[in-house]
Amino acid sequence: MKKFFQSVSGIKSLLKNLDFDKLNKLSQKVDLNEMMGVVSAMSEEDLGKLIKMMKSGGKKKAIPAINGDFYELGKTLPPAEREIQLKVRSFMEKEIRPIANEYWNRAEFPMHIIPKMAELGITGLTYKGYGCPGHSALLEGFLAMEMARVDTSISTFFGVQSGLAMGSIYFCGSEEQKQEWLPKMHKMEVIGAFGLTEPEVGSGAAGGLTTTCKKEGDEWVINGQKKWIGNATFSDITIIWARDLDDQNVKGFIVRKDNPGFSAEKMENKMALRTVQNAQITLKDCRVPESDRLQEANSFKDTSVVLKMTRAGVAWQAVGCSRGAYEAALKYTNDRHQFGRPIASFQLVQDLLVTMLGDLTAMQTMVTRLSVMQDNGELLDEHASLAKVFCTLRMRDIVDQARELFGGNGILLEYDIARFVADAEAIYSYEGTKEINSLIVGRAITGHSAFV
Template sequence: MKNIFKTFSGVKSLIQNLDIEKINTLSQKVDLNEMIGIVSKMSEEDLGKMMKMMKGGGGQKEIPPINGDFYELGKTLPPHEREIQLRVREFMESEIRPIANDCWNKAKFPMEIIPKMAELNIAGLTYSGYGCPGHSALLEGFIAMEMARIDTSISTFFGVQSGLAMGSIYLCGSEEQKHQWLSKMQKLETIGAFGLTEPEVGSAVAGGLTTTCKREGDEWVINGQKKWIGNATFSDITVIWARDLDDQQVKGFIVRKDNPGFQAEKIENKMALRTVQNALITMKDCIVPESDRLQNANSFKDTAAVLRMTRAGVAWQAVGCSRGAYEVALKYTNERKQFGRPIASFQLVQDLLVTMLGDLTAMQSMVYRLSQMQDNDELLDEHASLAKVFCTLRMRDIVDHARELFGGNGILLEYDIARFVADAEAIYSYEGTKEINSLIVGRAITGHSAFV
């Protein structure tokens, strides 16, 4: 009874605090005495609802923080690795987010961020020795995710440098080559690229490389072309994979940018990863000394070992791209109002957001376990391939749902989502198409190879 009286008094107070003009206007529309009589007969619950409505819904609604890591997997990292993850996040938020759209739109790479990125001390994160930090593959995955969450182009630049280029030397180089290059690459003083894909050979690289090499004394002569080679327009060295004309085996070479017969031409007019400087490389009687041949790369199996390691990173990139799309979409739905309320309050919008979050959380859980297997030296080709297939498929769904929530604004670069949608198409294709990775997994679970 006391609460009812309190509520009634509150209604009376609201009416009394209205100015005379408003009271006169209100009295023309309703019988105030009748209204008070009705209020006096209302239940405590109904009175409370009415008071909340009269006060404008109880003030500003508190919006939960935006967090795409719904199961808080990042908090399972050891404190020193969690600190590194959050430092990378801060770098991406403060240094990359403000320039990401402009660089993407102009198809230019922000060279000025390389020294700043070097200060993070994260290149070659999982390698032991040679100036490398020697952290876990799990942390490396989180870093790939943090970068792609803001800009997949920057994540790709770093993945080529730290994964493909440094990884080729770390896994296939001699001790002399590792000491010569890895420390400088870890500090980003030497920038690397990785040349495997060719204009006419993508999925068939295992047995169909048209780039050839032939030994002549203490030198090798390389002829052929490579396409889609990230970083190659400004890299100091490029790891080139070529088929030996004498034994038909694939071999790897560290080719310097000033090697005679080596030319890198920027690929223009891309619709994805526009900030990444992809090149068409042409080698005409390119001379490489035997000392720059990767001494432990003697067949495509050695190349595949590098790809196995980095393919897990691509799955993490797909998670990052998806998380970035989900988070910008969630933020937008709380800011965008239609019919007098945020679109986040509508059922169909919430259904899309929950669907996105469910897919994203499944992806995160999958790559988390994938990196654990890598840390335990249990990672096989089929494990990495399944993650690449699943995560890139779900990524496509997530960015599509996110784009839908933006309506017409979704095609404007300023809202970020258009960049995520476009860049997702590149992640879907590189490091092995969906079909090739599916066949790798299919061979593992059936015992039958369906490759041509």
């Protein structure tokens, strides 16, 4: 009897705020006496749930904002750099996300975005002088993450332009070459590419390049092929690395697109980074003047200076790809309902999401420290290599777990996750395989080189 009066009191307190018209309408639909009988038979737990539901007025439960930066590492940036990060995020959301799947599916590059990206003023972000802004490597990492979070293809295009191509000139070029090319590349008036990998030479590039160069008078004659060269179908210049037939050392050259003997053919039928325009380059008696030889590139050690920097950027790309997949999965699990409730409310789904977030957060903290070391001049090859190994391995796990949460919809491009899964495979392989980067770290920690 006590429970009955408690229930009646609770229900009456809720009903008293209803006007008489609403009560009349309710009595026409429901036998109020019968309802009170049902209420009095409820357990205290069920009665509490009913009253709570009635008090809520049927309001939809507030869902936390989707944020893959769980430890708020972005807030460690100075305010001015944080503003740039958020500006790039806005650009990626407004300009790239709506077209990402379309261009990926067609294996075409959205050329119209290049002037818009140039307006951001972020190309050659960390370089000092030559029109470049001279910001921190930490900001550069965050921007790579922001781009890959939406579209890894765009982040790869930018990394080739700003990192590999501009970096080769910045670190290995003469002052005259820097003055000639870097301001134009910063404004994206000149697009660059980077030609190191060959059809038969990937991991063995340090000592096994088959592309050769030989000096004849004031010119160099280059012969050979390059493969997987991003941006090369439309680049204005391509940095070509070749082995000098006279001293067997690796040298670098700025080869212009209209240079006789240079040709670039688009690679077709890729399953990853389809928006990136990779080319197979053929150099046949390609003559390059001495003035276009990178004057400070005299061995592969000079090339590795550029690769160390860009390998750190690839680790950040892996973070971005992982974050994009995680955030897409989190949104989907709140939107997707099964058995009368969002699948985000199920234990197994939450366990997968937390596992993904843990790996993602570990990756973010690792690359944040990596970039701080770069800014402090402490970055070594093995530091960049360890980040590349760890982050790309965890990235593979995250995109796989994210795809699992989408069920059958996970293979449809419209849900984005299929693109993240495919693109992750390219990030896993380029800028040094897991095995090569592991041997670099292994050499550093044991003192023994296991390279052949």
